[in-house]
Structure formats: structure tokens, C-alpha cells
Amino acid sequence: MEIRKILLLALSLTLCAVVAQAGFDASRVISVVSREEGSGTRGAFVELTGVLAKNSEGVEVDSTYAEAVIANGTNLVLTTVAGNDAAIGYASLSSVLHSDTVKALRVEGVEASTGNILNGTYKIARPFNVVTNGNLTDPLALDFMRFVMSREGQAIVSDDGLVSDANGQTPAYVAAGLAGSLTIGGSTSVAPVMELLGEAYMELNPDAVIEVQSTGSSAGVTGALDGTYDIGMASRALKDSEVEKGALGIVIGTDGIVLVVNLNNPLEDISVEQARQIFTGEITTWADLNK
Amino acid sequence: MAAACVCILAVGVICYFLFANGLPFFAQYAVSDFISGKEWAPLRGVFGILPMIVGSFVITLGALLLGAPAGVLTAIMMARFSSGKAVRLMKPAVALLAGIPSVVYGFFGLMLLVPFTRSILGGDGLSILVAAILLAIMILPTIIQTSRAAIEAVPNAYYEGSLALGASHESSVFRAILPAARSGIVSGIVLGIGRAIGETTAVLMVAGNQARLPTSLLKGVRALTVNVLLEMGYAADLHRASLIATGVILFVIVMAVNIIFSFYNRRRVLQ
Amino acid sequence: MSVRSGSGKSRITVDISLPTRKRTPWGPVLLKWLCWLAGVMTMGVLMLIVLYILVNGVPEFFFRDENGALQFKDQLFALKYNSKNLSMFPAIINTLLMTALSLLFSVPLGVGGGIYLAEYAKPGSKLVKVIRVTAETLTGIPSIIYALFGMLVFVVTLGIGISMLAGALTLGTMTLPLILRQTEESLLGVPMSYREGSYGLGAGKLRTTLRIVLPVAMPGILAAVLLSIGRISGETAALIFTSGTGTRIAGLYDSGRTLAVHLFKLQEEGRAVGASFAVAVVLLAVVVLMNALSVYIAGKLTTKG
Numbered sequence: 001m002e003i004r005k006i007l008l009l010a011l012s013l014t015l016c017a018v019v020a021q022a023g024f025d026a027s028r029v030i031s032v033v034s035r036e037e038g039s040g041t042r043g044a045f046v047e048l049t050g051v052l053a054k055n056s057e058g059v060e061v062d063s064t065y066a067e068a069v070i071a072n073g074t075n076l077v078l079t080t081v082a083g084n085d086a087a088i089g090y091a092s093l094s095s096v097l098h099s100d101t102v103k104a105l106r107v108e109g110v111e112a113s114t115g116n117i118l119n120g121t122y123k124i125a126r127p128f129n130v131v132t133n134g135n136l137t138d139p140l141a142l143d144f145m146r147f148v149m150s151r152e153g154q155a156i157v158s159d160d161g162l163v164s165d166a167n168g169q170t171p172a173y174v175a176a177g178l179a180g181s182l183t184i185g186g187s188t189s190v191a192p193v194m195e196l197l198g199e200a201y202m203e204l205n206p207d208a209v210i211e212v213q214s215t216g217s218s219a220g221v222t223g224a225l226d227g228t229y230d231i232g233m234a235s236r237a238l239k240d241s242e243v244e245k246g247a248l249g250i251v252i253g254t255d256g257i258v259l260v261v262n263l264n265n266p267l268e269d270i271s272v273e274q275a276r277q278i279f280t281g282e283i284t285t286w287a288d289l290n291k
Numbered sequence: 292m293a294a295a296c297v298c299i300l301a302v303g304v305i306c307y308f309l310f311a312n313g314l315p316f317f318a319q320y321a322v323s324d325f326i327s328g329k330e331w332a333p334l335r336g337v338f339g340i341l342p343m344i345v346g347s348f349v350i351t352l353g354a355l356l357l358g359a360p361a362g363v364l365t366a367i368m369m370a371r372f373s374s375g376k377a378v379r380l381m382k383p384a385v386a387l388l389a390g391i392p393s394v395v396y397g398f399f400g401l402m403l404l405v406p407f408t409r410s411i412l413g414g415d416g417l418s419i420l421v422a423a424i425l426l427a428i429m430i431l432p433t434i435i436q437t438s439r440a441a442i443e444a445v446p447n448a449y450y451e452g453s454l455a456l457g458a459s460h461e462s463s464v465f466r467a468i469l470p471a472a473r474s475g476i477v478s479g480i481v482l483g484i485g486r487a488i489g490e491t492t493a494v495l496m497v498a499g500n501q502a503r504l505p506t507s508l509l510k511g512v513r514a515l516t517v518n519v520l521l522e523m524g525y526a527a528d529l530h531r532a533s534l535i536a537t538g539v540i541l542f543v544i545v546m547a548v549n550i551i552f553s554f555y556n557r558r559r560v561l562q
Numbered sequence: 563m564s565v566r567s568g569s570g571k572s573r574i575t576v577d578i579s580l581p582t583r584k585r586t587p588w589g590p591v592l593l594k595w596l597c598w599l600a601g602v603m604t605m606g607v608l609m610l611i612v613l614y615i616l617v618n619g620v621p622e623f624f625f626r627d628e629n630g631a632l633q634f635k636d637q638l639f640a641l642k643y644n645s646k647n648l649s650m651f652p653a654i655i656n657t658l659l660m661t662a663l664s665l666l667f668s669v670p671l672g673v674g675g676g677i678y679l680a681e682y683a684k685p686g687s688k689l690v691k692v693i694r695v696t697a698e699t700l701t702g703i704p705s706i707i708y709a710l711f712g713m714l715v716f717v718v719t720l721g722i723g724i725s726m727l728a729g730a731l732t733l734g735t736m737t738l739p740l741i742l743r744q745t746e747e748s749l750l751g752v753p754m755s756y757r758e759g760s761y762g763l764g765a766g767k768l769r770t771t772l773r774i775v776l777p778v779a780m781p782g783i784l785a786a787v788l789l790s791i792g793r794i795s796g797e798t799a800a801l802i803f804t805s806g807t808g809t810r811i812a813g814l815y816d817s818g819r820t821l822a823v824h825l826f827k828l829q830e831e832g833r834a835v836g837a838s839f840a841v842a843v844v845l846l847a848v849v850v851l852m853n854a855l856s857v858y859i860a861g862k863l864t865t866k867g
Contacts, residue, residue: 489704
């Protein structure tokens with residue numbers, strides 16, 4: 001029994017070792033990794049790369065490749081790409097900055113960085129919104145919003161890898177010392193930076209409690225409208241249908257979307273058109289891409 | 292003491308709310324299109340869940356083909372072919388296997404099984420095959436525990452009678468004890484099916500989740516449960532209703548499995 | 563392997579009509595070895611998973627200070643969670659709270675219902691049958707459906723909102739059938755002679771049930787409770803939609819995450835995957851502890867009874 005177990009363990013460890021990689025094989029089929037339908041990141045990505053386009057009848061169609069792996073959440077995208085030589089995916093810049101397991105591609109020769117998003121040369125970027133029902137009256141919520149848009153708040157935003165519009169004119173925040181609690185919910189991409197903002201705010205206003213729920217962009221907008229959340233979060237621009245219902249979005253920062261490939265992949269640069277072709281399945285092998 | 296009625300109440304309330312929230316969707320979208328539609332594009336208003344039904348079915352079947360024999364055989368070994376020492380070791384081990392949260396299984400699958408199948412068999416690695424293997428592992432403890440209990444519950448007289456007739460130890464186990472424990476073993480397998488169909492988090496992490504009909508075991512697939520969990524956070528209006536309707540279909544499938552099984556059991560009892 | 567053993571199994575079912583036929587020495591022996599193989603494989607898989615969690619998780623509890631000495635990362639257990647310390651302490655407390663709240667709902671109802679079914683209801687009556695079938699159905703329902711149910715009923719319709727209470731009610735409903743059925747089965751397993759002896763001594767029905775039958779059935783009931791605790795502490799899908807992902811130690815009407823949800827959320831955005839393994843180690847420890855406890859309690863009760 002004992003010997004058998006040890007043998008088995010040895011066997012399983014060898015199996016793991018076999019998994020270690022060989023060289024990069026360009027003839028391999030590209031493993032496309034996308035996000036779930038409705039995700040703010042996917043919504044912005046397909047729009048900016050042209051994967052979402054009007055068909056002959058004038059209806060907008062998201063023609064993401066049917067064979068694309070659907071990962072829920074940034075981590076699953078990064079983990080999948082990190083473990084697969086032939087994979088390509090996309091994720092929020094602020095998250096990729098915190099990870100060294102994948103390679104970020106340049107788009108049209110421009111590196112994905114906050115500087116390049118600010119000067120407009122890096123094209124694939126979307127706004128991070130906070131959403132209210134357009135009629136924010138709670139003093140705590142108003143004061144928190146004041147903090148988010150202040151010099152201090154925006155410093156946190158840009159430290160986290162987002163692009164902030166703040167400049168010398170942005171007012172400093174003066175703690176009001178309010179008490180009470182605030183529930184903020186929505187986009188899983190916005191949640192990490194919102195958590196940081198909440199923690200900083202609670203340090204300045206010890207009697208206030210800021211609770212951050214991460215559920216998804218659309219849930220954030222719906223929640224802000226029906227009162228589940230005092231403030232909602234969305235990692236995309238608001239839809240017309242949401243604005244009609246009274247949702248009001250305030251941009252707290254701009255986030256880049258980065259195309260990521262495996263560290264073994266020699267590719268460094270990609271064009272928006274190539275990205276579109278890969279994510280619609282028009283190009284299916286790495287060799288075809290380089291033609 | 293009629294507290295037991297709360298159970299009925301609970302089923303009633305679950306049914307009522309699921310159906311009340313799910314059925315209005317069918318008023319706007321034909322049931323037949325929903326169940327037999329091959330395309331899922333919720334943002335365009337196309338809701339076909341045939342790929343997910345097939346997906347759930349295929350990975351459950353795969354898990355069953357791998358997990359049921361392994362589980363039942365392990366149970367037989369624990370109950371009849373092993374020393375007390377091995378069983379003392381294995382009992383808590385199986386219980387441990389049952390207690391590991393599915394997120395952890397998912398991670399394990401993603402980090403070990405996925406790269407492993409990719410390097411041996413090619414493809415994405417995120418595939419029906421891996422999902423089936425992972426689910427097989429996850430249903431093992433359910434099947435082992437139920438089967439073992441069933442085998443141990445068979446009166447020893449069966450075994451001794453068989454020995455007395457001249458059969459060997461092995462023959463007695465397989466010919467006399469096993470048939471007597473059959474209904475318990477089957478109920479263990481049915482519980483396993485339930486767990487496999489219902490599993491969400493672990494499948495989500497290793498199955499690739501493509502909402503189209505798969506063409507090979509090395510391709511990914513999306514299960515019904517995954518469809519709900521993936522998109523619920525984002526969905527609004529008709530899309531949200533379609534996800535609840537997906538839950539209704541899943542519910543109906545699970546009920547059907549239960550009913551078929553209880554029919555089978557009743558027939559056995561009658562015989 | 564599976565195919566061969568599968569066909570082996572179907573052979574058995576054919577052969578049962580002839581139980582007295584001796585010979586075929588090799589078939590069953592081969593099957594016996596397959597059994598051993600399956601057993602060893604099960605153990606191997608388990609060890610692989612546990613090893614995987616420990617190898618990745620245990621180092622997360624330690625860090626090297628500036629002198630290079632190994633230090634315990636006690637910030638993982640700080641009183642309050644923030645995105646820097648990633649403390650799992652609030653999640654641990656929430657898990658305990660969630661477990662206690664859910665059981666507060668499901669244990670009295672489940673045990674009460676089980677006693678009713680086993681001791682009071684007329685065996686074979688319509689009501690008993692209906693309850694048994696519904697309990698069976700409830701056990702088989704996937705947790706994602708409980709998630710939808712909890713969200714629609716407790717969070718939205720009853721207006722409790724995303725809170726510990728809504729989560730506990732959902733999980734209570736989920737574990738109720740488990741406890742109900744196990745209680746009933748354990749009670750039915752108590753020999754009739756115990757009851758008759760008690761009646762013979764002049765005890766009433768209620769007294770007999772509570773003082774004689776229930777204690778004997780206790781190990782079975784406790785096993786069900788421990789199994790429920792396992793399900794509650796490992797549940798993610800049903801809780802994300804009902805008790806949410808709040809990071810503080812939660813009150814009844816606050817949102818709060820349990821350990822399993824904490825694990826899921828930590829890995830989701832990819833910023834704290836390492837810490838999520840540390841949570842997995844703690845969860846594993848909880849499972850081991852729970853199992854040990856159940857063996858201990860069962861042992862104590864059996865020797866007493």
C-alpha cells in the first residue's frame with residue numbers, strides 16, 4: 001500500500017513535468033479567449049476592434065468566433081493565456097499591469113500604457129463609469145463622489161493604472177467627517193479600484209462605511225436605478241436604453257484594454273484589423289497572421 | 292410536527308417563482324425555438340439553448356462513464372476486498388474528497404488537467420474531455436459513499452450462503468452481494484448524475500464555455516448551469532428572463548431524472 | 563479501463579440467475595484487481611489535489627522579512643479586510659455566522675419533520691409519500707437553481723435585499739431535505755423493541771421518542787448536520803446572488819462573503835491568486851476538522867448508546 005502510493009505520487013509528478021513547454025509552433029491553431037456576452041470589457045473590445053459591426057440589414061452583430069473560449073473574469077483570461085502557447089485574449093490594462101504571466105501586445109506599434117491612452121495614440125480604451133439614478137441626494141454619497149473626483153481620489157485612480165482626467169485645477173478633498181453607510185455595486189473590473197477609493201475615504205472619514213459589491217456592469221446600472229446600490233459601477237459607456245430609464249454616468253477614469261498572448265509567443269505587435277480577424281475567426285493559425 | 296410540510300411548501304415556492312419568472316419568457320419566445328435553437332446571441336435577441344442542453348448531457352455522460360465504474364469498484368474494494376487498515380485510511384480520504392469546494396476543483400482542473408491534455412492531445416485543453424474527467428472525480432465520493440453503504444447493508448447470509456455452495460470469495464462478492472446491493476448502487480449513481488448536471492463553478496473554469504454545438508471531445512462546450520452563472524450578472528430584461536428560463540429547463544431535466552429513477556426503484560420493489 | 567469494467571458489470575447482471583454455477587475463477591479475480599486499481603486511483607487523485615493545494619497555498623502564509631527570516635503573515639487574519647492585507651478573518655466569521663444561521667433554520671424543521679415522518683405519520687399515507695418525493699426532489703436540485711430561487715424570493719420579492727439573512731434562508735432551504743431524510747432514515751433504523759420496551763415501562767409516545775429513540779438515532783442525524791455544514795461552507799454559486807460579496811464581518815441585513823465566496827472573488831480579477839490558495843488551505847482544514855469531529859462524535863455516541 002505504502003509503496004504503491006509513493007510510486008503513484010512519483011508518476012503524477014512526472015506527468016506534471018511533461019507539461020513543461022517546448023518551442024513555439026506557429027502552425028498551431030490560435031486559441032481565442034474572449035469574455036462572456038454582456039461583460040463590459042467584451043462590449044468595449046468588440047466595439048473598438050470592429051468585431052461588432054452592422055450587417056447587411058443594418059443590425060449590429062457581435063461576430064465573435066464561435067470557437068472562442070469564454071472566460072468569466074480577468075483572471076481566467078490571464079490564466080488561460082498564460083498556460084497556452086497558442087492563446088490570445090484581452091483584459092483590462094489595470095489588471096494586466098499587476099500580472100507578469102502574460103505578454104501585452106503593442107497595437108499599431110503603440111504600447112499599451114496610461115500615457116499613450118491619455119495622448120490618444122492607444123486606441124482600445126473605455127471609460128469606467130459610476131452610475132446614479134440622476135438624482136443623488138444622500139449627503140454621504142455626494143461627499144464620496146466629491147472625494148472620487150478630487151485630486152486625492154484621482155491620484156488613487158491613476159496609481160491603479162487607469163487614466164485620469166485630473167489636472168492642476170482639480171480641487172483637493174476636504175474630509176466632511178460624515179457618518180453612515182454606502183453600498184456601491186456593479187462591474188467586476190471597476191470594483192478593485194473602487195475598493196481602494198472606499199478604503200481611502202474611510203480612513204479620512206472614520207464613521208463612514210463603504211461597501212463594494214462586484215456583480216457586473218449591467219447589474220450595477222440596474223442596481224443604481226432600483227435603489228439596490230447607492231452608486232453603481234459600469235466598465236463601459238451607458239447604453240441608450242439605460243440613459244432613457246434615468247441612469248446618469250460619471251466617468252471616473254479611462255481604462256485600456258490590452259491584447260495579451262503567451263510569454264512564448266514571439267509576436268510583439270498587432271493591428272486592430274488583425275485583432276478583428278482573429279476574434280471573428282477569419283484567421284485561425286498564427287502562421288496565417290504573419291503572412 | 293407538520294413541520295415537514297415546509298418541505299412541500301419549499302418545493303412549491305421554488306416551482307412557483309421559477310416558473311412565474313421563467314414562463315413569461317416563453318410567451319415572447321417560442322419554447323420549441325428556445326430548446327431546439329442552435330444559436331445563442333442574447334444581445335441580438337436570439338436564444339437557442341440546444342448547445343447547452345447537449346453540453347450538459349455530454350459532460351454528464353462522460354463523467355458517468357469514467358466515474359461510475361471507478362466509484363463502484365472502489366466501493367466494492369473498500370467493503371469487501373481490503374484490510375481494515377486500508378479502509379481506515381480511505382474512509383476519511385473519500386470524505387475529504389467530498390468536502391473540497393468546487394472552486395478548488397476548478398482551479399486544479401485548470402492548472403493541471405487542462406495543460407496536460409493539451410500537451411498530449413492538442414486543442415485548447417479547455418474541453419469536454421477535461422470537464423468530464425473533473426466531474427468524474429467530483430462525483431466519485433458520492434458514488435463511493437452510497438455504494439459502500441449499500442454493499443455493507445447486504446446481510447452476510449447472502450455471502451455465506453454463496454460460499455457454502457462452493458463459490459470463491461471473489462465470486463460470492465460479485466454474484467451474490469453485488470446484485471443484492473444493486474438498487475443502492477444505482478441510487479448512488481443517480482445522485483452522482485445530479486451532482487454532475489448541477490455543477491457550475493468547476494465546469495465554468497475548464498469547459499471553454501462556447502455556446503455552439505461541439506464537434507469533438509477536445510472542443511469546449513457550455514453547460515446549462517454555466518450559462519446562468521456567466522451571464523446573470525449582466526443580463527437585463529428579456530435576456531435575464533431567458534436565463535431564468537434556462538434554469539427552468541435545467542429544473543425540468545433534473546426532475547425527469549429523479550422521476551425516472553423512482554419509477555425504476557418502484558419496479559424493482561414490485562419484482 | 564472503464565469500458566472493460568463496464569462490460570464486466572453487465573456480465574454480472576446476466577449471471578445472477580445462476581448463482582450456484584461454480585468455476586470461472588479468473589473473471590471475478592480480475593474484477594477484484596480492477597477494484598484495487600480503482601481504489602488506488604481514487605487515493606492517487608485525492609493526494610494529487612491535496613498536494614496541489616498545499617504546495618500552492620502553504621507558502622502564502624509566510625513571507626521573508628528584511629533579514630531573510632521566515633515570518634508568518636498574520637495580516638491574513640487581520641480584523642478588517644482591505645485590498646492590501648487580503649485578510650480572510652471576516653470571511654471566516656461570516657462562514658461561521660452563515661452556517662449557524664442556516665442550521666438554525668434547517669435543523670429544527672428537518673429534525674422535526676423527520677420525527678413526524680418516522681414516528682407520527684401513518685406509514686404509507688399520501689402525505690408521507692408526497693413529502694418524501696419532494697424532499698428527494700429538493701436534494702437533487704442544483705445549487706444554481708437555489709441561487710435563482712433565493713434571489714427571486716428572498717432578495718427581490720420579500721425585499722430582504724442581498725444579505726446574510728437571504729443567504730442563510732437560501733442555504734437553509736438547500737440543506738433542509740438532507741437533514742429531513744437522514745433523520746427519518748436514522749429513526750426508522752432504531753429497532754422497534756426499544757420503543758416497545760419504553761412503552762412497556764409506561765412511557766408515553768413523546769417521551770419515548772425524545773428520550774429513547776432520538777438519542778439512538780443521534781449519530782445519523784449529526785452526520786447529516788455535518789454534511790450540511792460541509793455544503794454550506796463550500797457553497798459559492800447560491801451565495802453570490804443572495805448574500806453577495808461584502809468584505810466586512812456582516813450583520814443579519816448586511817452583505818457578507820463566506821470563505822468559499824472569498825476564494826472565488828480573490829481569484830476572479832487575477833490580482834490575488836496566491837492569497838486565494840491560502841484560503842483554499844483553510845477551507846481544506848475546515849473540511850478535515852469537520853470530518854474528524856463527526857468521527858469523534860459518532861464514536862462517543864455509539865459507545866454511550
